[in-house]
Amino acid sequence: MQGIAGYQFNNWAQTYSSSPELFFQPANAEEVKQILDLARQRGKRVKVIGGGHSPSDIACTGDFMIRLDKMNRILEVDAEKRQVTVEAGIFLGDLNEELAQHGLALSNLGAVGEVSAAGILGTGTHNTGIEHGILPTQVVALTLMTASGEILLCSHSVNEEIFQAARLHLGCLGVILTVTFQCQAAFRLLEQQFPSTLSEVSSPRGAIVCLVCGCVCVCPAVGWHPAQDWFLPCALCWLGLAPADPRDPVWIQRLKVLYIMKKRKIKDKVRNYNKTTLVNIEKEGQTKDALLQLKSWLEGNPAVVAHYPVEVRFTQADAILLSPCYQRDSCYMNIIMYRPYGKDVQRDEYWSAYEDIMKKVGGRPHWAKAHRCSREDFQRMYPSFQKFCSIRETLDPAGMFLNPYLEKVFF
Structure with a gap:
């Protein structure tokens, strides 16, 4: 898997940027594993990015950067369960169009469609409605590749603790490969x-x-x-x-x-x-x-x-x-x-x-x-912050998926 040198990353608002040493666009899980193997050999960190809409430096790195935009397929539509399984790089705008063909829709959406399935799990994309959760609450299963190259299936019934961490992962647990959404029948909005x-x-x-x-x-x-x-x-x-x-x-x-x-x-x-x-x-x-x-x-x-x-x-x-x-x-x-x-x-x-x-x-x-906010703030704000830290340290003991933003969160 060849990386590209000289790539310049800018977030959507052009308020944060970084110049990764190598930029990758893998097309499948095997290529993702090759990138992680190379990073481990060279002692490099890895940052996976989505649509780049976050108005902060959470997606910035000077080491290896991965964009999953070539992993954007819809893998399965289960009409009976009203569930759809997709590759992590698909944009929600594209997913919405495909779901409409099956008479389905996500129950809640963010403000833009140019965000990836894995990206909404990275930072907790939301919209509004007190009977709706943030968008990651619509996720019922996912697969995660850890720093060692192991692929974990996570859901409410399998690896449940990791699942509750990975549904808002900050990009620090591994690489999300697939996501399964719970959908509902297509509907119309009255404004x-x-x-x-x-x-x-x-x-x-x-x-x-x-x-x-x-x-x-x-x-x-x-x-x-x-x-x-x-x-x-x-x-x-x-x-x-x-x-x-x-x-x-x-x-x-x-x-x-x-x-x-x-x-x-x-x-x-x-x-x-x-x-x-x-x-x-x-x-x-x-x-x-x-x-x-x-x-x-x-x-x-x-x-x-x-x-x-x-x-x-x-x-x-x-x-x-x-x-x-x-x-x-x-x-x-x-x-x-x-x-x-x-x-x-x-x-x-x-x-x-x-x-x-x-x-x-x-x-x-x-x-x-x-x-x-600092780690001390988050320890006060989140009752399960330490549990998340323990899961992160278990899945990524060498800190392959850290960057300067995350260091301020965890250290």
């Missing part, structure tokens, strides 16, 4: 958009909230079942545009929002930084309190111009060891700073204030996003 104010948003059902203009967008009904709520961003949020100046009167901001929603055109791709932290929603009013604290801080620091929206999404508790929703229903609160035309903007003060507020209310960071 409803309406404006509201922050003070009116108190239900833990989900919303997209703009702290500046107060625009709230809600999309109920999955498969026409009113108890299952999905929430999609308004056109402004969806297109990644932030035209309003927070110093404008609210009515002017709303006119601009309505104009963009009507026009629905993109003249230039706007990429962004973003940070997500979760708070426990078992305590009534905690989510709203966190939003009000952030709003109060912004009002007290008028020199800080914060882009909107603030995305607020809700997710069901799960048993995945490093899931931010581990053992608790949670609320994702995501702030964004746009980079119009690729230009950097000042964000550090806003970032720090946000992170301090979220830590005070019991937040856990989204693994894909930049954060300042």
Whole structure:
């Protein structure tokens, strides 16, 4: 298996990059094993990447990099069980099209389709709906190649502890080869958009909230079942545009929002930084309190111009060891700073204030996003953090799958 020298990796937002010594695109499990054998012989580390959408350095390495985009086949569709088994490199957008041909669909999706099956397990991709878990909760089985080249089948009934670790693996347990998803019958979404104010948003059902203009967008009904709520961003949020100046009167901001929603055109791709932290929603009013604290801080620091929206999404508790929703229903609160035309903007003060507020209310960071948390923080945040560490050390005793990001997590 030949590696490519001189490859430059950039994440989607072009905020982090790295230059791996060798870049590989294996087409099957045997070629993956050859790469791991070579890495072991040369004492190199290995990082597997997916779609590169994580706005952090979690995918960066200076050693060996593997992209599984050539391992992108659908291996089996079980119509009776409504399950599909795929190779780990398939993008969800491609998977969705194939599932539709079989009258099936994933019950919940993230914001983009250019993320791989293994990638959503790497950092815990999510969307919203309190009756839905993060996307890895839809995974019922997977195969994992460890640093030694051994292939493990993992599910609720086989290697169950490793399964609960590998469903949010941070890329540090091995190489995911195949993934089996539990699907459901294909459905249609009914979208409803309406404006509201922050003070009116108190239900833990989900919303997209703009702290500046107060625009709230809600999309109920999955498969026409009113108890299952999905929430999609308004056109402004969806297109990644932030035209309003927070110093404008609210009515002017709303006119601009309505104009963009009507026009629905993109003249230039706007990429962004973003940070997500979760708070426990078992305590009534905690989510709203966190939003009000952030709003109060912004009002007290008028020199800080914060882009909107603030995305607020809700997710069901799960048993995945490093899931931010581990053992608790949670609320994702995501702030964004746009980079119009690729230009950097000042964000550090806003970032720090946000992170301090979220830590005070019991937040856990989204693994894909930049954060300042250390091993000591994670030991406090995650009851099963040490169990995950033990599994990692057993599967990868030499640290083949570590990188600088992961060293800050585990050491």
